[in-house]
Amino acid sequence: xxxxxxxxxxxxxxxxxxxxxxxxxxxxxxxxxxxxxxxxxxxxxxxxxxxxxxxxxxxxxxxxxxxxxxxxxxxxxxxxxxxxxxxxxxxxxxxxxxxxxxxxxxxxxxxxxxxxxxxxxxxxxxxxxxxxxxxxxxxxxxxxxxxxxxxxxxxxxxxxxxxxxxxxxxxxxxxxxxxxxxxxxxxxxxxxxxxxxxxxxxxxxxxxxxxxxxxxxxxxxxxxxxxxxxxxxxxxxxxxxxxxxxxxxxxxxxxxxxxxxxxxxxxxxxxxxxxxxxxxxxxxxxxxxxxxxxxxxxxxxxxxxxxxxxxxxxxxxxxxxxxxxxxxxxxxxxxxxxxxxxxxxxxxxxxxxxxxxxxxxxxxxxxxxxxxxxxxxxxxxxxxxxxxxxxxxxxxxxxxxxxxxxxxxxxxxxxxxxxxxxxxxxxxxxxxxxxxxxxxxxxxxxxxxxxxxxxxx
Ligand code: TRP
Ligand code: MN
Numbered sequence: 001x002x003x004x005x006x007x008x009x010x011x012x013x014x015x016x017x018x019x020x021x022x023x024x025x026x027x028x029x030x031x032x033x034x035x036x037x038x039x040x041x042x043x044x045x046x047x048x049x050x051x052x053x054x055x056x057x058x059x060x061x062x063x064x065x066x067x068x069x070x071x072x073x074x075x076x077x078x079x080x081x082x083x084x085x086x087x088x089x090x091x092x093x094x095x096x097x098x099x100x101x102x103x104x105x106x107x108x109x110x111x112x113x114x115x116x117x118x119x120x121x122x123x124x125x126x127x128x129x130x131x132x133x134x135x136x137x138x139x140x141x142x143x144x145x146x147x148x149x150x151x152x153x154x155x156x157x158x159x160x161x162x163x164x165x166x167x168x169x170x171x172x173x174x175x176x177x178x179x180x181x182x183x184x185x186x187x188x189x190x191x192x193x194x195x196x197x198x199x200x201x202x203x204x205x206x207x208x209x210x211x212x213x214x215x216x217x218x219x220x221x222x223x224x225x226x227x228x229x230x231x232x233x234x235x236x237x238x239x240x241x242x243x244x245x246x247x248x249x250x251x252x253x254x255x256x257x258x259x260x261x262x263x264x265x266x267x268x269x270x271x272x273x274x275x276x277x278x279x280x281x282x283x284x285x286x287x288x289x290x291x292x293x294x295x296x297x298x299x300x301x302x303x304x305x306x307x308x309x310x311x312x313x314x315x316x317x318x319x320x321x322x323x324x325x326x327x328x329x330x331x332x333x334x335x336x337x338x339x340x341x342x343x344x345x346x347x348x349x350x351x352x353x354x355x356x357x358x359x360x361x362x363x364x365x366x367x368x369x370x371x372x373x374x375x376x377x378x379x380x381x382x383x384x385x386x387x388x389x390x391x392x393x394x395x396x397x398x399x400x401x402x403x404x405x406x407x408x409x410x411x412x413x414x415x416x417x418x419x420x421x422x423x424x425x426x427x428x429x430x431x432x433x434x435x436x437x438x439x440x441x442x443x444x445x446x447x448x449x450x451x452x453x454x455x456x457x
Pocket of ligand 1: 103180226228
C-alpha cells in the first residue's frame with residue numbers, strides 16, 4: 001500500500017482490473033452521487049456479528065455455508081426464486097447442523113451478486129466484435145452491441161433489486177418461514193420424490209421428534225427464539241468499485257468504514273493483485289472479507305494478501321476461499337495451509353469446489369461434474385485434517401429449481417440433458433437435488449472428523 005491514508009476512493013489511484021469502460025461519464029457521476037445518498041442495505045453491527053461468527057468458524061467452532069447464484073439476474077427476479085433458493089440453503093443448513101452438531105453460518109451469494117469478471121473483454125458474434133457480458137449491474141446478456149453497452153443506471157437497478165431481495169430474506173428468516181417447525185415445508189415437491197429428498201424427510205422427522213422430546217422434558221420451545229429464526233447474511237464479489245465505494249459509510253458507533261452493500265465482500269481470483277484497486281478498497285472497509293485463492297498463487301503472495309487484508313489478525317476478518325480444481329488441490333493446498341499456519345494469521349479456509357472444475361461440454365455448454373465437486377471437497381477435508389487445520393466451510397453456486405447445468409448426481413444429469421433447462425446467467429449451478437446431495441456428503445465428512453467427546457460437550 002502507498003503512504004496515503006485509506007479513503008473509500010483511494011482505490012482510484014490504483015489499477016482496477018475487470019472494470020467496464022463506461023461510455024457516459026456524466027451519467028456515471030450522477031449514478032455514483034445518487035448511490036452515496038441512498039440508505040445502506042446492511043448495518044455495520046450486522047457485519048460485526050458476521051465477523052464474530054466467522055471468527056468462531058476459524059477456531060473450528062462453526063462451519064460456513066456460503067451459497068447462491070453465480071450471477072443474479074434482472075430478468076429472473078421474483079419472490080418464488082428467492083424463496084426457492086432460501087429453501088435449499090435452509091435444507092442444506094439443517095442437514096449440516098443436525099449431522100455434525102456444529103453451528104452453521106449461513107451466507108447467501110445474494111442481494112448484490114450481479115457482476116462477473118470475464119476472461120476476455122470482448123466476444124465475436126456473427127463476425128462482429130461486441131463487449132462481453134459483465135453481469136446485469138453493467139450490461140445486458142443479449143448478444144448485440146447495443147445490449148452490451150455498459151449502462152451506469154444499472155447500478156441503481158442492482159441496488160433496488162438488492163434492497164427488495166434483502167427485505168424478503170429478512171422477512172422469511174425472521175418471520176416464521178425459517179422456523180425449525182417448518183423443516184418439512186422446505187422440501188420442494190420435485191426434490192421430495194428423489195433419493196436425497198427422502199433422506200432429507202427422515203432427518204426432518206428426527207428433528208420433529210427432538211422438538212417434541214424437548215417439549216416433553218418441560219422446555220418451553222415457543223419462547224426459544226433461536227428455534228424459530230435464523231441469521232442469514234449476504235455477500236457478493238466486490239467487483240464494480242464505483243458501486244462499492246458509493247455504498248461505503250462511516251459507522252457512527254465506531255467511526256470506521258463499512259461497505260454497506262452486503263455483510264461480506266470477497267475479492268475474485270482475477271482481481272486480487274497486491275497493488276491493485278480491489279485489494280486497496282477491501283483493505284480499508286471493516287466488513288469480513290473473502291479472497292478467492294486459485295492454484296497459481298505463491299506462498300509469498302498469500303502472505304502479502306493476509307498482511308494487506310488482515311494486518312491486525314482479527315479472527316473472522318479474512319476468509320480464504322480455495323478454488324483449485326479436483327485435480328490440483330492435493331498438489332497446491334497443503335503448502336498454502338501450512339504457510340498460513342506458520343504465519344499465525346487466524347484465517348478461515350473455505351472450499352469453493354465449483355470454479356476450478358468448469359469445462360465445456362460437447363455441445364459447447366459450460367458445465368461441471370458433480371463427482372469432481374465432491375472430489376475437491378473430499379480432498380479439502382482430508383488436507384485440513386492431516387494438517388490439523390479446520391475445514392471451515394463450503395462456497396457453492398446453486399439454484400432452488402430443477403435446472404440441468406451441472407452433470408451427474410444421483411438422478412444423473414447427462415451431457416444430452418444440458419439443453420433441457422440451462423438457465424444460468426453465467427456459470428452452471430447445482431440444482432436443488434444435487435445441492436442436497438452435496439450437503440449429505442459434506443455432513444459425513446464433517447462428522448468423521450469430530451470426536452464424540454467434542455460432540456457431547
Ligand atoms: N437458529 C438456529 C440456527 O440457525 C436453528 C435453526 C432455526 C435452523 N431454523 C433453522 C438451522 C433452519 C438451520 C436451518 O442454526
Ligand atoms: Mn461463478
